[in-house]
Amino acid sequence: MAKKKGIGHNSGAVESKRLKSIIERIERLEEEKKSFADDIKQVYAEAKGAGFDAPTIRRIIRLRKMEPEKIREQEELLDLYMGALGMLTGTPLANAALEREEQK
Amino acid sequence: MAKKKGIGHNSGAVESKRLKSIIERIERLEEEKKSFADDIKQVYAEAKGAGFDAPTIRRIIRLRKMEPEKIREQEELLDLYMGALGMLTGTPLANAALEREEQK
Amino acid sequence: MAKKKGIGHNSGAVESKRLKSIIERIERLEEEKKSFADDIKQVYAEAKGAGFDAPTIRRIIRLRKMEPEKIREQEELLDLYMGALGMLTGTPLANAALEREEQK
């Protein structure tokens, strides 16, 4: 049977209460969530005011969430593909990669 | 002068502390935010389990955030354009709109 | 066996060509895609210039992509839930819905 998505008759009042509760809980939680989102935004604003670069901060936070092993793998794959494409010349990243290869 | 985004020499330690503080605060706040996001997801799951349709719930929450006047305007524009396109036939929304027009 | 994602030794040149081809093809296709995206944006700009409301146009396009039956279902669910929440009063949508209910 297909999932009922309507509200069965005779149980209207009950279901209605349930729905109301669900919606109000979500709204409450979204408010809280938004509050933290606003706080975060504020910290970024402060960072910017102090002369820091927001995109870089975001990137660091992303990196800190990842396992070091994962990061390493990704960088290696990137270097490998970049090398295959002849894109490893002149950039710091490139040079570092070239050096690494030489050591192997 | 271009905005400094680097970290001035001789103030390394100070700036470093500041940066560290900023990043840790953001991480803390993001954790909190995620916690609420997870809660929200859970409520949607509960709603689904109870037979409610999540997309419709989302839509209702969106509508409740909007001013009634805004909603009305949007529905009217939609009806107007639909009418101009000859798309107002057979649907409940359409019929209701046609009736409204007649009364004017 | 784990998926190899590196490039096997001794086949470097071949794989390299293959990778290069893949990337260039994607880039070419993305250019084309972007070109159409830009065109679309331009038409919306023109629409706006002619006094039309872009969000409503988007909504109509979305609706035209959907099967009428799907649309009807969604509207019904919305009405049903709104009714359960006591939100069906005073809005055109609401009134139309109420009328529909009465006819059943």
Add this chain to the structure above:
Amino acid sequence: MAKKKGIGHNSGAVESKRLKSIIERIERLEEEKKSFADDIKQVYAEAKGAGFDAPTIRRIIRLRKMEPEKIREQEELLDLYMGALGMLTGTPLANAALEREEQK
């Protein structure tokens, strides 16, 4: 004066044609756009079949779209901030950065 978004009386037919044209043009363009999106997806599938890592390919394409100078700046800032946070130890990226610093 507020922007008219409705359709002026007495010009209904004309405006209607215009709206219809706009919508149909957008729909046509979106079809084309989707067609290229599908092609792109297919190339990624082929790449995967050949053993390449899609996320890395995406990353390379992103990098190739950016100006080299921009990339360099970003990497430098990242290294700088990472250094300030004491996160530059053990990773290839880190080591390369440390070496660079020493040379200055």
Add this chain to the structure above:
DNA sequence: ACTGAAGGCTGCCCGC
């Protein structure tokens, strides 16, 4: 079938 990522769209914010 569901969960997690990628892309597209929308609303916001900054800079012009």
Add this chain to the structure above:
DNA sequence: GCGGGCAGCCTTCAGT
């Protein structure tokens, strides 16, 4: 005040 760029939300798709 407007347009462009950026972040969040939502939807779709691949993976399990």
